[in-house]
Amino acid sequence: MGKRKETVIYILSDSVGETGEQVAKAAISQFNSGKYEIRRFPYITDEEQIIEVFQEAKRENCIIVFTIVIDKLRQFLVNKAKEYNIPAIDIMTPVLNSIENVVGTKPKGEPGLIRKLDEKYFRKVEAIEFAVKYDDGKDTRGIKLADIVLIGVSRTSKTPLSMYLAHKNIKVANVPLVPEVPPPQELFEVDPSKIIGLTANPIKLNEIRQERLKALGLDNNANYASMDRILNEIEYAEKIMKKLGCTVIDVSNKAVEESAGIILEKIREK
Known part of the structure; x- marks a missing residue:
């Protein structure tokens, strides 16, 4: 055999x-x-x-x-x-x-549709991890690696916007603008078209910050929520944004989805 x-x-x-x-x-x-x-x-x-x-x-x-x-x-x-x-x-x-x-x-x-779906999923995970790593100016190296950089004073929805855009597969770094801290040099070394400045009505910011302090169990009369402090921060941030020549979005009466929609439209235009 x-x-x-x-x-x-x-x-x-x-x-x-x-x-x-x-x-x-x-x-x-x-x-x-x-x-x-x-x-x-x-x-x-x-x-x-x-x-x-x-x-x-x-x-x-x-x-x-x-x-x-x-x-x-x-x-x-x-x-x-x-x-x-x-x-x-x-x-x-x-x-x-x-x-x-x-x-x-x-x-x-x-x-190949299943592979395309898998790739899309992994791109989303990567973008979410990126948003967490480069949130709140923790590592300014992310500014040069990001698709979009969000800047603004505290409580202008930088983090929620970063995470929302990450779910759209966009890598976002966000940087707080604080008068006592010089803005990172990297902001002036990237294309200003990928920087988005976020601002808000001072009265709205005052309300949000007071609620934030209350949630943390702190005195809502702290300097962080005072109108003088807020006006000072907004003035400082607007000077930086003007110097950068970036797009500015007023988020006062906008849901995160609305602000994200404006940013996504800008990306499509590019």
Whole structure:
């Protein structure tokens, strides 16, 4: 009795082929089938590539597992498998057909969507971590690395805005402007179009700061919430913003979403 040839599993995909490979490995683990080899052929975009794979596969003891959502290529592969008498397993189509029957709409037929979603998710996580790391001027090196830099006096929604924009995959650093502390030099070394100054009505700021002190269990008559102090801070901040030549947004009567909308529009314009 001759020695049985090694089983070769060909994975064909119009994306990276990760799904097909994982399914193939899960399936073959159910067998004591000895040696096997997996050969992955990602980014199948034309019929010539499929023909080349079958020319190679016809000499092997093999099966083909494929995740191709482009209908024309999928049908071509199915026909070739019949022509060469090679077993070919279509992983995606039965699932797509079942979902289509339930939701009543056609699939997009666009390869690599799950990877795009994964990349988008990781970009968001990265942006959130960035916002935390470079919040409140903790590390001014972030100014040069950020997509957007928010500056303003205390309680002008710098942190909430940073986090909101981070969820839109935008890396944001924010820097408080305090009269006793010179602004970081990095602010004057970056493109002013990526700096956004935040200001607010002094009466509104006074209310917010008094509430903040109350929440902390402190005397709401502290200098931090006094009108003279607030006016002094706003005047100082506006001088810095004018010197930088940056866009200024009055957040007095704006929800975080509204202010973020203005910033996102500026980004789109750029």
